[in-house]
Amino acid sequence: MFSFFRKKKPVAPVTPETPLVAEPVQTDTAPIHHAAAPVVDTAEITTVAVHPEPQQTEEEAPAPAPAPAPAPAAIIEVAQPQAKLSWAERLKAGLAKTRDRLGKSLAGLFGGGQIDEDLYEELESVLLTADMGIDATQHLLSDVRNRVSLAGLKNGSELKGALQSSLTDLISPLQKPLDVSTHKPFILMVAGVNGAGKTTSIGKLAKYFQGQGLSVLLAAGDTFRAAAREQLVVWGERNGVQVIAQDGGDSAAVAFDAVNAAKARGIDVVIVDTAGRLPTQLHLMEEIKKVKRVVQKADPTGPHEIMLVLDANNGQNALSQVKSFDDALGLTGLILTKLDGTAKGGIIAAIAKQRPIPLRFVGVGESIDDLRPFIAKDYVDALFD
């Protein structure tokens, strides 16, 4: 039913002739760009040509650095129709591994035994195993202790409710849905380490916004990896989403062009993809700061959202990514992908305790519907029930 993209090896380059590629879709008066042979509409020629090259305005910024490591190329695939599950069911299925680890261990604690120090110690090690981290674990333990003494709870079976409430209270501040109605175009910039799920999440987000009746334009800002650009361009063609891409060039220039094209075309949401990078690759962190500055030259009010995409499998390492990208860019939101593949779903608690940046969306699979706004209660219910 849904077409979506997925990485696959070995890979033939995606070209306009690739059979999977649908005919370009005319979404408005402007044709969609093609990575191999960019098509530039009149509005964009005007927009792009009259502006100075963004890199000329950023003399202090280093020249684009080579890609850190060539990632596997990507092709577009048509996902097989899936059995219709509700989001709650998909979230629950996605969190099965975390729930198994947490739930099985907790089952013993939630039995009929007395609440004593041994039980708190066991609880501590269970929470740490689910990657909640020391700070969040200590916070939860002391909060649960308070609830137990305030309510006069006596046995382990009563502990479950106390822990659920405590965890819900801890992570609820992360539940702040993204509001893109504040600006037009709303400029959303996406960052993250290699393979975190940025490009996939951008596709899912584009569909999500389209579903709300909003027009979307994508900036194929991952100029290090040609396949990433082609991935977006082809996906955009298939789904009626306009994509701004350039052969070569730097991602700041692509973002700049995209914002101007979005203004000229009256687009609601611009999503700027960027290449994957590690926070330790300082030259690449400088490069992404430059993308932000150049976006601000095209629209001084933007970017309106700087979102870090995190792979839940990274566990505690995801937290250090949050800190580094936040220090560099000033993050306003997070996406946590691949909750379905990990037993480390407790990382949300660690983020809530240490760097409570709004968790806008969570991803629990590769299908287009597997990315949804984060709802704290749904998450806790899926974890415990």
Ligand SMILES: Nc1nc2c(ncn2[C@@H]2O[C@H](COP(=O)(O)OP(=O)(O)OP(=O)(O)O)[C@@H](O)[C@H]2O)c(=O)[nH]1
């Ligand atoms: N199981 C699962 N897989 C996902 C999820 N989100 C993304 N993926 C997969 O993760 C892989 C990497 O996704 P990409 O979107 O290409 O990652 P990226 O961050 O753009 O990668 P780079 O461009 O190399 O930096 C792909 O195989 C995706 O299908 C998710 O929520 N669950």
